[in-house]
Amino acid sequence: MYHDTALASAAKADPRPRSAVSTGVGMAGLAGMLLWVGVARWFGMDGPYAALVNVAACAVPMVLWSVFVDKVHRNSSTGMDWSHRKPWRETLDTSLTKLAGLWLTWAGIALIYGTGRFYWEGNFSFAMWCFEFAAPFLFVASIPYILWFDRYAVEPKDGCWSLGAWLMGLNEPIDQEAIFNHLRSWAVKAFFTAFMVAIVPGGFGDFIRGDTSQVLHDPVALANWLITFMFVIDVAFATAGYIVALRPLDSHIRTANPFAAAWMAALICYPPFILMGDGGPLDYHIGTADWTHWFQGHPLLLALVGAVLVGLTAIYAWATIAFGFRFSNLTHRGILTHGPYRFSRHPAYLSKNLFWWISTIPVLTTGSIVDAARATLIMCAVSGVYYWRAKTEERHLRLDPAYRDYSEWMERNGLVPRLVARALGKSPSLQGRG
Numbered sequence: 001m002y003h004d005t006a007l008a009s010a011a012k013a014d015p016r017p018r019s020a021v022s023t024g025v026g027m028a029g030l031a032g033m034l035l036w037v038g039v040a041r042w043f044g045m046d047g048p049y050a051a052l053v054n055v056a057a058c059a060v061p062m063v064l065w066s067v068f069v070d071k072v073h074r075n076s077s078t079g080m081d082w083s084h085r086k087p088w089r090e091t092l093d094t095s096l097t098k099l100a101g102l103w104l105t106w107a108g109i110a111l112i113y114g115t116g117r118f119y120w121e122g123n124f125s126f127a128m129w130c131f132e133f134a135a136p137f138l139f140v141a142s143i144p145y146i147l148w149f150d151r152y153a154v155e156p157k158d159g160c161w162s163l164g165a166w167l168m169g170l171n172e173p174i175d176q177e178a179i180f181n182h183l184r185s186w187a188v189k190a191f192f193t194a195f196m197v198a199i200v201p202g203g204f205g206d207f208i209r210g211d212t213s214q215v216l217h218d219p220v221a222l223a224n225w226l227i228t229f230m231f232v233i234d235v236a237f238a239t240a241g242y243i244v245a246l247r248p249l250d251s252h253i254r255t256a257n258p259f260a261a262a263w264m265a266a267l268i269c270y271p272p273f274i275l276m277g278d279g280g281p282l283d284y285h286i287g288t289a290d291w292t293h294w295f296q297g298h299p300l301l302l303a304l305v306g307a308v309l310v311g312l313t314a315i316y317a318w319a320t321i322a323f324g325f326r327f328s329n330l331t332h333r334g335i336l337t338h339g340p341y342r343f344s345r346h347p348a349y350l351s352k353n354l355f356w357w358i359s360t361i362p363v364l365t366t367g368s369i370v371d372a373a374r375a376t377l378i379m380c381a382v383s384g385v386y387y388w389r390a391k392t393e394e395r396h397l398r399l400d401p402a403y404r405d406y407s408e409w410m411e412r413n414g415l416v417p418r419l420v421a422r423a424l425g426k427s428p429s430l431q432g433r434g
Contacts (some may be wrong), residue, residue, distance in 0.1 A: 012118035014413060016342065017406045020068050020250075020334025025062050025324035026237070032061035033236055040208050048126055059240035062325045063249065072250040072380045079332070080152045080248055084202040091149070091150040094161060099146050101164030103139070105183070108148035110135075118272045119194060120191045128198040148260035149248070158182070188330050189242055195270055196239040219299060220292050222223030230313035234320045234337070241320075247324075250334070255396070257330040265330050265385060276382055284362055284378040287371025292360050305358065315340055320347035327355030330393075335402045337409075344416035345407065349386045356382065 010343050036057035073080065086191035088238045089304050113119050119128055150156040159182025164173045176227045208226045215221040245251055257263065275282040291309070295301040320327055322339030362375035397403040 004272070014409065016413070017337050017402065017409055019336050019341075021322065021324045021326055021336055021338070022065075023322075023338055024069060025065050025341070026321035028061040028065035029058045029237060029240070029324065030233070032320055033058040033233065037208070037232075040204075044208070045137065046205040046208035048201035048205075050208070051201040052130070054204055055200060055236050055239045055243075058236040059244055060327055062240065063244065066249060066251075066324070073248050075250045077254075078153050078247055078250045078252075081154050082152055084152070085150045086164040088147060088151060091156060094156050095146045095150045097164040097168060097170065098150065098156070098158075098161045099142065099164065100167050101160040101162070101182070102142060102146070103165060104167055105186050106109075106135075106139075109170075109186065112190070113194070113272070115289065122362065123198040123202065123287070124194060126201060127194045131194070132195055133160075153247075159185075181255055181258075184258065185253040185331065188256050188328060191267075192270075193239070193242040193330055196235060196242055200235055200239055203228055203235060207232050211429040219303040219306050221309050225301075226310045227313045230310070231315040233317040237320045237325075238327045241323055242326045244325040245328070245333070250325045251324075253328065253331045253333055255332045255399070257332075257392070257396040259392055259395060261329060262389070262396060265392050268385065269389070275385075282378055282382050284356075284375050284382060284387070286375065287365045287367035288362055288375045289366050290362055291361060293366075294361060294364055309355055309359055311360070312351045315351040316348050318356070321352070332394075332397055332400060335397070335400065335406050337406050342416055344412070345410055346390045347416075349390055350416065353383045353386055405415070405425070 040054070072078070073082070108319050113128060113131070134268065155299060159175070159178035159180075162176070163182055165174050166179065167171055202212065210225045210228070215225045222380065241251075245253055268275045269332045271277065274280060277283065291300065291305050295305060319340045322336055322341060323333075326333040334383070344350055357379060360375070360379065362379045363372055365372035365375065393401075394407070396408070
């Protein structure tokens, strides 16, 4: 009793570190998305363009909330000084150099897209069509944007400028690490934006076409339909995050993960490098069946397990909503401490892996006991990959004192770390307060 009272008192005297994103941002994006989904279902708009509008319906309210309510453009972390506008003649040379670096980066990305056959097959062909359509507009818009941006930037000579200075052979000091961070940041955007745009239409169309007269009378169909919707939310927010990475909105990429192990751990979870896909080294489906097979004929169990899976997917979607328009793999764009990140450092990875274990139940098999053993061991390996991802991400984020403060607070107050500590027979630490 005394120990629990001490923990409660410590929590009151140990406030949660401030989050880089407010709760209102995600709620604004969710409201906009729900409104559009209602319109799309009413009129039966289930096509790829309606799916893209869904991303915009999510992103625009978040931007408006961030600017007019949170006033993120005034944050010192933007590196912008709105009270001091430099004459455009003073920054023109810097801006032209930066444009050269930006266009070189885009040319490199276009070369990779054009060379890789993978990007012109299946769902990725839709993403390439979108990029082809947007490219001329982005090229033209980049000119006034850079010219305007540099007039307010405290330090306009960033990694993009350094790359342009290297390209033009300018006789000025060039920050090579800034160039590397610039290239890593755009590598993240290029790889993951293509993937996200490619999967936007599929889930959106499936949800819009859902027949409520059927799903409301079938617990399995209802669970799958709601799970699809959770992923529609996740994809919309994540896609907006990769697109709306702008310094004036304080959503820019501060640093991209510099560790090779982090890139390896992340990339093997996504095509074309994915190891968990059908026939891949970490394909845990062979010799297994999903939860609907094992619980068929038991409607109560189907409903209960379905509800658990929907709940886990909702936590996964909630973790993405919490980012607002700052979601991005392999990057640091501000430290989150709200939403599900009050309870766990990695709620998305935790909920995703629990979902896989419960939905697959690898210890049961439709083949032999050897298949069950293999599936279970492979599932353990998949969970190990996500543990590895979590640790490599923490290694990167710990370079920021704000994350170290959050991590230490989580050890003292986070629900999941405290449950793990108790399961291991350890007492949650009260040290480090203040």
